[in-house]
Amino acid sequence: MNAHEQPNFLYALRKRGGIALFCLLAALITSLCATGWADSLFTVEADGAAIILNPEREISFPDLSSKILYTSNGSRGYDITLREGAAVVIRRKSSVLNVRSCGETVSALLSRLSIEPAAQEMIGVKLTEEGAELNISSSLTYYDYVTENVSFSTQRIANPNLTEGEERIIQQGSDGLRSAVYEVVWSHGAERCRHFVEELDTTAVEHIIEYGTAKPAPKPAPPASSGVSSAFGETGGGIASVSENADGSGTLYLKDGTALNYSAARSMTATAYTTGYDGVGTITASGTAVHVGSVAVDKRVIPLGTRLYITASGGSIVYGPAVAEDTGVKGSTVDLYYSTYDECIQFGRRPCTVYILE
Numbered sequence: 001m002n003a004h005e006q007p008n009f010l011y012a013l014r015k016r017g018g019i020a021l022f023c024l025l026a027a028l029i030t031s032l033c034a035t036g037w038a039d040s041l042f043t044v045e046a047d048g049a050a051i052i053l054n055p056e057r058e059i060s061f062p063d064l065s066s067k068i069l070y071t072s073n074g075s076r077g078y079d080i081t082l083r084e085g086a087a088v089v090i091r092r093k094s095s096v097l098n099v100r101s102c103g104e105t106v107s108a109l110l111s112r113l114s115i116e117p118a119a120q121e122m123i124g125v126k127l128t129e130e131g132a133e134l135n136i137s138s139s140l141t142y143y144d145y146v147t148e149n150v151s152f153s154t155q156r157i158a159n160p161n162l163t164e165g166e167e168r169i170i171q172q173g174s175d176g177l178r179s180a181v182y183e184v185v186w187s188h189g190a191e192r193c194r195h196f197v198e199e200l201d202t203t204a205v206e207h208i209i210e211y212g213t214a215k216p217a218p219k220p221a222p223p224a225s226s227g228v229s230s231a232f233g234e235t236g237g238g239i240a241s242v243s244e245n246a247d248g249s250g251t252l253y254l255k256d257g258t259a260l261n262y263s264a265a266r267s268m269t270a271t272a273y274t275t276g277y278d279g280v281g282t283i284t285a286s287g288t289a290v291h292v293g294s295v296a297v298d299k300r301v302i303p304l305g306t307r308l309y310i311t312a313s314g315g316s317i318v319y320g321p322a323v324a325e326d327t328g329v330k331g332s333t334v335d336l337y338y339s340t341y342d343e344c345i346q347f348g349r350r351p352c353t354v355y356i357l358e
Contacts, residue, residue: 061111064123068106069186071124071135071142079105086131090115093137101131110134120188139187143197150178154207154348156316162212164316165238173207211316238318239311252309252355260309260321262355268332270312270319270352272344284326296326296335302356310334312352321357 065079082088084103089096092115101109106125110116117123117136124135124142152173162168179200185192244250244265252260275282275290282290286304295308302308302324310319319336329335334354338344 061105061108062116064107064110064117067117067121067189068123068125069140069142071126071140074142074144074184079107080125080127081105082109082132088131088134090134091136106132106134122186122189139185141183141185144182144184144194145179145200146182147177147179149175150180150202150204151175151345152204152207154209154346156313156348156350157208157210158213158316159210160213162210163214163216164212166212168210169208170210171206171208174205176203176205178202178204213316249358260355261358262309263358264356266332266354266356268334268352268354269349270310270347271329271333271335271349272338272347273335274338274341274344277341277344285328286325288325290326290337292337292339293320293322294325294337295322296328296337297324298330298333299324299327301332302334302354307357308334309355309357310336310352312347313350317347317350319352 063079065077068079069076082101082104084101086101088099088101088109090099090110090113091097097113099109099113102112104112106123110123115136118138120138121136122138122140124137124140126133126135152175154173157170159168179202181197181200183195183197185194238255239252240255241253242250243253248265249261249263250265252262254260273280273296280290284290284294285296288294295310297304297306304324304327306324308322308324310322311317312319322336324334326335326337334352336347338347
């Protein structure tokens with residue numbers, strides 16, 4: 001029975017006095033309409049007359065594709081048709097709704113359920129074996145699996161058979177590709193932040209260096225000197241010996257004969273930076289030009305202008321005299337300026353001892 005035959009059929013029933021049968025049939029057609037099997041919606045007035053509501057009406061649904069983000073793969077901006085009978089879980093704030101798809105799009109499903117996302121909300125879609133999970137929220141998080149170029153890392157290994165200061169490359173590093181996972185946060189329709197989670201696989205080859213830890217033949221301690229090296233970044237040959245007082249202060253005797261008095265020695269973490277990377281310019285927070293010997297600090301931990309002497313990894317790298325001139329780090333960390341990016345990569349991140357000079 002098509003939409004144009006239905007009114008005549010119902011009217012004929014009424015004229016023949018079959019009111020009870022007419023009401024039953026009208027209710028049946030209304031029920032069928034709700035399942036999507038009928039083209040028209042029927043109601044019955046008090047006197048039993050049949051009325052067809054919008055017999056030519058075509059059902060249309062709003063297009064919500066611009067609000068859809070597929071959290072399984074990070075794609076967005078397109079709708080998808082769910083299979084007939086697929087289980088769908090809809091979450092919005094604290095409410096959870098479990099429904100079955102009628103073989104419709106995500107937009108049509110939400111429209112059928114009278115669920116309309118607000119202006120700042122998005123629809124996170126996760127496809128499952130059973131069907132789909134829809135999360136309606138103003139902020140959505142998903143994990144992005146990517147393949148990307150990666151630089152090789154450097155590992156430094158202590159070798160007691162080499163003298164301090166000696167180094168030997170035992171494996172040459174090379175760049176490659178890696179598979180990695182990032183946590184991505186979308187908010188109000190745009191990607192807000194992306195955090196590295198883990199590396200799954202890589203073709204990059206690690207650069208491995210052995211460094212010596214064997215102590216050279218002891219030399220007599222040099223006489224005390226009142227001179228203080230003022231050339232930032234010069235090691236002075238490294239530390240020959242340390243004279244420590246009971247209150248934590250003391251004197252550093254460098255191998256070139258220089259003596260440096262310090263008020264305290266702190267165990268901290270050291271990293272390295274240079275200009276042209278991560279937005280680093282050529283002027284420090286103190287207004288000076290960056291140079292080897294410029295150190296970025298948390299000024300709540302080490303005040304700007306403090307003179308320092310820094311050694312890393314038990315003396316494996318001697319940065320030497322420096323000044324706290326820049327900011328940009330937090331807590332017990334110092335960021336050491338180097339002239340080139342390769343030097344920064346070689347240094348990496350390592351524990352260090354920071355002597356606060358008087």
